[in-house]
Amino acid sequence: MDSFVQLMREWPPGYGGVERVAHELASEWGATVFSFDAQSRSADEIDALQVSYPRVVLPASPPFGRLLLPLPSRALWSLLRSRRPLYGHLPSPGVLLVLLLARLLQPRRPVFAHWHCFVAPEPGSKNRLFAVYQWLALRVVPHLTKVITTSPVLAKELIRCGCQSARVAVLPCCLNAEQEKVLLALPLRSATATPLRVLFIGRLDSYKRLDWLMEALSLLNNPWSLAVVGDGPRRLAFESLRAELFGASSAVTFMGRLDETAKLAELASADVLVLPSDRSTEAFGIVQLEAMAAGIPSLAFQNQRSGMGWVGQLSGLPWSQQPDDLSLVLDQLAASPELRTALSLEARDKYLNLFARKVWLQAFDSIFSPQR
Incomplete structure (x- = not known):
């Protein structure tokens, strides 16, 4: 056919x-x-x-x-x-x-x-x-x-x-072959006692709930930093919230839209990606695949009509995957470099087992080969 x-x-x-x-x-x-x-x-x-x-x-x-x-x-x-x-x-x-x-x-x-x-x-x-x-x-x-x-x-x-x-x-969604090769070549996270490096990538709009992430981070007892990659209509509002929550602190950095090389550098230096969207229109999050291939765990909320929580869910980090517990799980990660190292390995393993290009091609062939 x-x-x-x-x-x-x-x-x-x-x-x-x-x-x-x-x-x-x-x-x-x-x-x-x-x-x-x-x-x-x-x-x-x-x-x-x-x-x-x-x-x-x-x-x-x-x-x-x-x-x-x-x-x-x-x-x-x-x-x-x-x-x-x-x-x-x-x-x-x-x-x-x-x-x-x-x-x-x-x-x-x-x-x-x-x-x-x-x-x-x-x-x-x-x-x-x-x-x-x-x-x-x-x-x-x-x-x-x-x-x-x-x-x-x-x-x-x-x-x-x-x-x-x-x-x-x-x-499931997939990465192209070149992206996958570059991301898999990045080293896994080492268990060094550095502040938790949190990464957000996405359009700065209301449903992305960057405000929830910053509010959760404001409750942490351990040191952290947040890099925000992306732009959008809510950027000024989010920057105002940063000033309200953290004053002159430089813990939150707005990077704007980045090219692939600059985005790769942010992925290489991050410990965890957080995508706190509250709507089912955010159903997968391909950037989660980029993070997991790079050896970065990804946090997202569970929703009956979204697969976001399923994509990044790791057995080594059991939590409710609900907004009220985001600060608790982030503080757990901030307090334990050893946990971050273990999750780095598990995130990449999950990527290789469920989302790697060769796995996607096998699923593609099983669905469409009878139609071709």
Whole structure:
């Protein structure tokens, strides 16, 4: 069977998790990726990763908030008429609509959905729109050929919501081969009595809950430092909170957006990565894989509709994975360099056993080989 064609909202490869997943799949399939190019990156975006596959922009309606719907076009008609397996990335109402149309027009055509996350409630009218979209999506995807998701946590929730277990498969996110090689070459952490070096990487927005991390650190009894990598609309608010909590102390450093070389240097010097997001829209966190490959444990919260807690969960660090206990577990790490050394080894071992490139390729082949 022909290679899959993909459909997504953004322009791959981009910097987000959805774009990076689509990029890795396209690099294996070599087939066209169709996109609504929601952020108009196709004209002048410098690709973050090398692209070896064709990409096509589908004309779409003017955005209504985050809502984009496909417009009638030759490219859309070509996509719907094709007999190639179609692989769409959710969440996106526009992508969901095309998957449904493809299924209705050609019932025997293989149509797959990649369920990246459950959308989370937001204040106001957006909450109602998100709820309607998710209600529709959970009624469409059980009728597709298969639903692929990123963790056993999300797979379990999809089955609970009505998908047949035989039609749900798990394909965790992955790193590209070059990233993996560089990160695995970094040395594991040694048991030296230095202040705990905490790292945060992400967009500085409200749902990332950097405020919770800084508040937790303010309660520690042992020395620490925090490097914040990333930028976003809440940066000034977070910097103000730093001044409120710590005064003139330089324990918290805002690095801004860094290139890959500079980010690698931060990973090489950190003891623990913390991703304290409170929403299910943060469902995996590829940066957790970067940390674990580098031998850094990752802390994230457990959520019934997110795999974040599952990705970095380590047997050597049992804790509730709830916000109220973040300060306690961080203080435990700050007090014990020996524990940090043991967790460094366990984090890398978990990466090698569950998330390494060769493991991902085996899972990829087991899911898609019958379709190729």
